[in-house]
Amino acid sequence: MPRYILLAAVLAFAPVLIVQGQGQGKGKGKAAEPPAPSVPHDPHDLNGVWRRSGGVLTMSNETPPMTPWAKARFDAAKPVYGPRAVPGGLGNDPMSTCDPLGMPRNIFLEVSIYPMELVQTPNRVIQFFEWAHSYRTIWTDGRQFPKDPDPQWMGYSIGQWDGDTFVVKSLGFDERTWLDHFGNPVSEDMTLEERYHRVDRDTLELNMVIDAPKAYTKPWVSEKKTFRLAPPKTEIQELFCVPSEEQRFNQLVRDPGSGIVKK
């Protein structure tokens, strides 16, 4: 590279373009979280707004071997996250058109930005997700799973206590969902087990296992997900994914930012 070309380029940009070594990004610059206070808590009380505190954006980094059916779906997926990421306007992530994330992907979304709220009632637990302003119902009234359930984005969920651990079992998932941001597939035969344990007042731990023989040749055990209790007055924001607004965003920002320029 001739040096004069570099010099000319730098001089040409100088008035408006200042290349900096300054970082920018969500999740940066956060102060270390204080240790949990030693205050009494009821481990069977899960109410509150909870934020994830780090971790991978999928079950774990150890993806089980896929079946040929799952591999074909994985190969067809064009995520905008992770090592296979394509430019946003060229991906086919259902999230980009405001399709529901479903489970367990809602759990993985972002880190510490979009929180969830748990609300316990006598016969159910409502799990409310800020992203897309969506919720799921976890039934705790002793009911059984429906026979041959119709597929649902969130699945059908039943919860019960195992000591101090709230165990949620879900089935009846919709194969149109992605399991995570990286395009790993969901199959209709998937069952999801979530084990929530409030280990102290401010800390909620979650371990998950999915079993989906149509997609994965063995169960996928998650890493431990940890949530921190948000301050009592924290409000879940109205974060709908609005298709019409997303469409305009795609036209003005995402597509041109992906090199797609429509005349």
Place this chain on the structure above:
Amino acid sequence: MTGSYLRLCAFMCGLFCLPLLAHHGTSNYSNTAQTVTLSGIVTEFVWSNPHVYVLFDVKDATGNVVHWAGEMNSPGVLKNAGWNKNTLKAGDQITATLRPNKFGTPVGLLSRANMMVNGKPLQIGPEQ
């Protein structure tokens, strides 16, 4: 002129941008260490879900106006950082740092840090 400017911008970015895995759906953009600082006039501040964005006009080195778009986070995240729909308005003079995209088009991921609005620092909350 604008096209050649942007191609040159992409060329320069190609020289200096290091590859980095995207993890917030920002695969369009350069890595976090590669930023540009731009000054311009806001034409529209779009407070929409799930993305807020700023449209603003920037004059390039030869005086041509380039229409830039700066992507931001959701209204909820911005609200928690102290922003609202009136934080910016059409006609505001802004100076902001962005992560440019990899294709040389005038679209970037806009940082809330070190923003100047009408000559004054915008100090209403931390970067998130």
